[in-house]
Amino acid sequence: MRAVRRDEYGPVDVLRVATVEPPVPGPGEVVVRVRAASLNMADLDHLLGRPRASRIATGLAHPKNRGVGVDVAGTVEQVGPDVDRPRPGDRVWADLFDLGHGSLADRVCVPASALSPLPDAVSFDDAATVPHSGSLALQSLRALEPIRPGTNVLINGAGGCVGPFAVQMAKARGAQVAAVDHGDKLDFLRELGADEVIDYTREDVARGDRRFDVVLDIADTRSLLALRRCLAPGGRYVLIAAGVGSFAGTALLGPMVGRATGTRLGTFFWRPNQRADLDELGGLLASGDVRPRIDSRYGLDDAVEAFRRLESGAARGKVLVVP
Numbered sequence: 001m002r003a004v005r006r007d008e009y010g011p012v013d014v015l016r017v018a019t020v021e022p023p024v025p026g027p028g029e030v031v032v033r034v035r036a037a038s039l040n041m042a043d044l045d046h047l048l049g050r051p052r053a054s055r056i057a058t059g060l061a062h063p064k065n066r067g068v069g070v071d072v073a074g075t076v077e078q079v080g081p082d083v084d085r086p087r088p089g090d091r092v093w094a095d096l097f098d099l100g101h102g103s104l105a106d107r108v109c110v111p112a113s114a115l116s117p118l119p120d121a122v123s124f125d126d127a128a129t130v131p132h133s134g135s136l137a138l139q140s141l142r143a144l145e146p147i148r149p150g151t152n153v154l155i156n157g158a159g160g161c162v163g164p165f166a167v168q169m170a171k172a173r174g175a176q177v178a179a180v181d182h183g184d185k186l187d188f189l190r191e192l193g194a195d196e197v198i199d200y201t202r203e204d205v206a207r208g209d210r211r212f213d214v215v216l217d218i219a220d221t222r223s224l225l226a227l228r229r230c231l232a233p234g235g236r237y238v239l240i241a242a243g244v245g246s247f248a249g250t251a252l253l254g255p256m257v258g259r260a261t262g263t264r265l266g267t268f269f270w271r272p273n274q275r276a277d278l279d280e281l282g283g284l285l286a287s288g289d290v291r292p293r294i295d296s297r298y299g300l301d302d303a304v305e306a307f308r309r310l311e312s313g314a315a316r317g318k319v320l321v322v323p
């Protein structure tokens with residue numbers, strides 16, 4: 001079978017398509033035939049070995065994981081000993097972030113317990129866009145509850161992998177959503193349902209007069225103190241941190257600043273691949289409240305091009321890799 005591999009940390013050119021032995025499931029394991037995978041910023045980070053501190057876990061000189069890709073949607077092809085469920089033929093999806101990566105392949109072997117059932121109403125392509133970035137959106141919005149009809153929500157960095165899910169989820173709850181991103185993405189943000197769009201290259205939302213009940217910061221380019229100025233009294237701010245420094249800074253400073261200013265500020269502990277979250281996301285997809293946006297589709301042989309598209313920042317929605 002074919003699988004996208006890398007042997008070194010580095011830019012997208014380190015990727016190669018290898019012919020490897022098909023996996024054989026061990027006890028408690030399942031082989032999934034990959035129907036679609038999608039790329040996330042986490043895949044680029046994994047490739048580049050950034051932040052550098054993450055290499056303590058992923059391998060100092062060379063990456064321990066040669067496989068690439070976390071989002072996967074597919075069908076169960078083979079089950080190992082002691083596996084009752086899922087069964088061969090079942091439709092499944094997962095985020096392999098802490099399960100060795102490797103979804104950019106014809107097949108991938110994973111623990112049976114890592115797989116969630118994929119609703120029949122959801123296509124493989126749509127499903128593959130969701131597990132990693134959809135879960136980040138869901139969990140970060142959960143940390144900002146309550147979001148009700150009329151809640152004023154600002155989403156900073158709304159046009160990337162996570163933002164389009166967050167915009168649609170907030171709209172599904174009846175919120176008034178203002179979305180910030182690059183000017184080229186404003187039409188895309190309007191299509192997603194944003195009530196107001198702001199071009200960060202022209203307007204600094206932190207210096208304006210607008211005040212929001214809720215700020216979700218996905219871009220992680222501004223300080224906590226800057227974006228706090230956008231909060232209405234009693235407002236809530238959550239950061240999806242891009243690095244250890246901003247995560248630690250917000251986790252430590254946020255509660256103090258919040259107490260002093262009558263607001264709630266912080267980050268959240270992301271938990272990848274939660275069955276309950278995937279069930280909830282499956283419901284949102286099946287109901288049409290969240291409609292995945294697919295920017296482009298690439299075959300395994302064009303994985304380098306797929307990564308270049310992700311890296312360019314020009315994608316409007318998710319970049320799929322379909323074996």
Ligand SMILES: NC(=O)c1ccc[n+]([C@@H]2O[C@H](COP(=O)([O-])OP(=O)(O)OC[C@H]3O[C@@H](n4cnc5c(N)ncnc54)[C@H](OP(=O)(O)O)[C@@H]3O)[C@@H](O)[C@H]2O)c1
Nearest residue numbers: 041157159160161162163181182200219221241242270313
């Ligand atoms: N905290 C955790 O536990 C955890 C776990 C997993 C992942 N993460 C992080 O979560 C983030 C996921 O975000 P993502 O995948 O949606 O990233 P993304 O695809 O890079 O999207 C970020 C968006 O923000 C825009 N942006 C850049 N600078 C901006 C600014 N100054 N103001 C407003 N928007 C700006 C970018 O536009 P341009 O194209 O113009 O740059 C891009 O559209 C990543 O940073 C990842 O590292 C955190």
